[in-house]
Amino acid sequence: MLPTYEPMPVVDIGDCYLRTVKVSDYKDMFEYGSDPEVTKYLSWGPFRYPKEAKLSIERYNLPRVQKGLPIGYAIIHKKDHKMIGMIEYHTICHTSHVGEIGYVLNRKYQGLGIMSRALIKMIEVGFNYLNLNRIEIRHTDFNIASKKVILKADFRFEGIQREKIFDIKHNKYRDVYCYAILKNEYRRGELKWQLQK
Numbered sequence: 001m002l003p004t005y006e007p008m009p010v011v012d013i014g015d016c017y018l019r020t021v022k023v024s025d026y027k028d029m030f031e032y033g034s035d036p037e038v039t040k041y042l043s044w045g046p047f048r049y050p051k052e053a054k055l056s057i058e059r060y061n062l063p064r065v066q067k068g069l070p071i072g073y074a075i076i077h078k079k080d081h082k083m084i085g086m087i088e089y090h091t092i093c094h095t096s097h098v099g100e101i102g103y104v105l106n107r108k109y110q111g112l113g114i115m116s117r118a119l120i121k122m123i124e125v126g127f128n129y130l131n132l133n134r135i136e137i138r139h140t141d142f143n144i145a146s147k148k149v150i151l152k153a154d155f156r157f158e159g160i161q162r163e164k165i166f167d168i169k170h171n172k173y174r175d176v177y178c179y180a181i182l183k184n185e186y187r188r189g190e191l192k193w194q195l196q197k
Helices: 023-033 050-067 114-128 144-152 183-187
Strands: 016-020 073-077 082-093 098-105 134-140 156-167 172-182
Touching (some): 023 050, 023 082, 023 098, 073 114, 098 114, 114 183, 134 144, 134 156
Antiparallel strands (some): 016 073, 082 098, 134 172
């Protein structure tokens, strides 16, 4: 029987908090999801109409509980009272206890350390709540901003998948850089951000 992750625990990250995505978030999702600059590294978007964002939550996020996956976290900005992005375990292998994280953030809130804090909390959620043994994360070859976030969370570089994906937006194949953190590394407290606490 597949586990049910509904709802996920609310997680505080300072000026923001993480909570399960709701259909009512669709207008805020449309705001960042319609931005070509934000979606240029993603497999989806940009949205043209708010309805597309609503359908994305209804057809992609909400049904994930039937597959034994968390719906996904909305990143909520406390002061602005709005969803400014998402971070999620979009893939989990329950037999191997492996999960992969993906994320996206409204351009207006980038460069403030929000995604770095959210990613670190997702590592804790993965090992302590989802009972994962290995957490994976990837970025395409030209997504330097994402690489910086991943390295700040002390993921270990494992290799390059050459021409792993076809970038429809730019009509070319892209290399994918792969990283991971293991539970025993986390439990030993040897990650850089653990040492800085």
